[in-house]
Amino acid sequence: MERTEPVPPVAPVAPVAPVGIDELLDRVRAGLDRIEPRKAFAAAQDGALLVDIRYAELRDRDGLIPGALVVERNELEWRLDPWGSHRAAEATSHDLLVVVICNEGYASSLAAASLRQLGLHSATDLVGGFQAWRAEGLPVSY
Numbered sequence: 323m324e325r326t327e328p329v330p331p332v333a334p335v336a337p338v339a340p341v342g343i344d345e346l347l348d349r350v351r352a353g354l355d356r357i358e359p360r361k362a363f364a365a366a367q368d369g370a371l372l373v374d375i376r377y378a379e380l381r382d383r384d385g386l387i388p389g390a391l392v393v394e395r396n397e398l399e400w401r402l403d404p405w406g407s408h409r410a411a412e413a414t415s416h417d418l419l420v421v422v423i424c425n426e427g428y429a430s431s432l433a434a435a436s437l438r439q440l441g442l443h444s445a446t447d448l449v450g451g452f453q454a455w456r457a458e459g460l461p462v463s464y
Contacts, residue, residue: 347428350435354446359458362421362448366390370419371412373402375433376452380425385462387455390423398422398433403440420445427451 341349357365366372372390374381375398386392391412393401400408404415420442424430430447437445448455456462 347431350431353438354431354434356427356431356449357421357446358449359455359460362423362455363460365419365421370421372421372423372448373398374423374452375430376423376425380452384425384452384456385464387423387452388461388463395424395429395433399436399440402437402442402445404442416441417444418442422447423455424448424451426453 374390375395401410422430422434434445434447
């Protein structure tokens, strides 16, 4: 895919002070517009991309959200980078609303922050994860 935007230079990464995971989650989430399950369902109807990063055992046990793109967490950035050579066909633009879904809404926050670092400025995650989706009675397939 041909790049249409200039690529800014990458600044060296400065060392950071150690931080606990709870504080890191708070910091990351402060920069996200996290989305509740019913709003995520409506957003998907309007073209948002739901991305399920749960591992296979959880998907097999609990089911899938119909229409969600399944991407293992360790492949997420490669599959969602619109400029990437390994991108998923659904990764069409940096403007795409991407809602990352994990099991309970923790790992997805960190994953959405990583996607934002790639320039996917609308990336966010599902509050409560797949379990909240299912608890709301939203569609699940097995």
